[in-house]
Amino acid sequence: MAESEPKDADVTAAVLVIGDEILSGRTQDTNTNYIARFLAALGIDLKEARVVGDSQEEIVSALNALRSRYTYVFTTGGIGPTHDDITADAVAAVFGARIDFHPEALATLAQRYKPGEFNEMRKRMTRIPEGATLIKNSVSTAPGFQMANVFVMAGVPMIMRAMMEELAPRLRRGAVAQAATVEATIPEGRIAAALADIQKNHQMVSIGSYPFYREDGFGTQLVVRGRNQAEVEAAADAVEAAVRAEGVEPKRIQA
Numbered sequence: 001m002a003e004s005e006p007k008d009a010d011v012t013a014a015v016l017v018i019g020d021e022i023l024s025g026r027t028q029d030t031n032t033n034y035i036a037r038f039l040a041a042l043g044i045d046l047k048e049a050r051v052v053g054d055s056q057e058e059i060v061s062a063l064n065a066l067r068s069r070y071t072y073v074f075t076t077g078g079i080g081p082t083h084d085d086i087t088a089d090a091v092a093a094v095f096g097a098r099i100d101f102h103p104e105a106l107a108t109l110a111q112r113y114k115p116g117e118f119n120e121m122r123k124r125m126t127r128i129p130e131g132a133t134l135i136k137n138s139v140s141t142a143p144g145f146q147m148a149n150v151f152v153m154a155g156v157p158m159i160m161r162a163m164m165e166e167l168a169p170r171l172r173r174g175a176v177a178q179a180a181t182v183e184a185t186i187p188e189g190r191i192a193a194a195l196a197d198i199q200k201n202h203q204m205v206s207i208g209s210y211p212f213y214r215e216d217g218f219g220t221q222l223v224v225r226g227r228n229q230a231e232v233e234a235a236a237d238a239v240e241a242a243v244r245a246e247g248v249e250p251k252r253i254q255a
Contacts, residue, residue, distance in 0.1 A: 010071075011072075011172050013070055013073070013074060014074070015031070016050050016073060017049065018078040018155070019078060023051060023053050040177060041176065047069075048070070050066070056086050056093065060090050063150060067149055071149060075151070078155065079152060080154070081122050089127075091152055092130075095129060097131055099127050101128075102126050102128035109125060111141075112140075126143075128145050129147055133146045135151065135153065136166050138162045138166070144163045151163075177225050178226060178228075178232045179224065180223070180233060180236035181252070182239045183219060183251045183252075184220055185218070190246060192209070194245070195222065195239070204227075207222065208225070209221075224236045
């Protein structure tokens with residue numbers, strides 16, 4: 001990021017999870033949660049997440065919608081060696097780019113296999129759209145790639161995480177969001193009207209209400225988020241006061 005880049009710039013992102021196995025329930029998506037947390041630490045707001053199957057038409061449609069709406073789009077899945085790994089072709093179609101074996105990726109991946117093992121299907125993992133920048137992969141060597149504001153990564157969580165670490169220096173940073181959590185043994189419906197009033201009076205923050213049920217009882221976590229620490233604290237103090245007005249002593253939870 002350039003020194004002149006404002007830290008409070010509105011930097012946004014979307015995640016596009018690709019794979020029939022996610023939609024069928026055969027594989028559980030854990031990547032979106034990781035990416036959301038990773039980006040939050042950089043001050044980048046994850047605004048949307050979508051899941052599409054192994055359909056080039058659906059991938060292209062989703063990418064065109066997301067890349068024009070957000071600063072960055074991160075895709076996971078569909079860049080392996082099998083016939084249904086079509087993400088690279090879809091990205092090439094989005095940008096109207098040729099796709100072919102990338103010389104650097106081909107040479108690097110060839111070194112990973114014994115003579116005769118680097119077959120045509122494995123070579124598919126080095127097909128990269130023309131004009132893309134590689135995202136190195138320290139786990140299994142096969143790279144991801146960046147095309148404009150789209151980052152294409154593997155679906156395997158360990159590999160995806162290595163790719164996120166690799167691409168992080170390329171990302172603009174925003175102001176990191178602050179949060180304060182107030183927990184109370186109170187139903188959220190009982191505090192809802194007071195929360196609405198607090199939100200109106202503190203428009204620089206967002207207030208979320210999350211009920212919980214535990215062995216020792218039920219209650220609600222009230223989370224205040226914002227980029228101005230003073231505003232976050234002021235709203236959290238107001239939330240605590242509202243809880244006390246209902247005869248319940250709140251508890252501030254440390255992140």
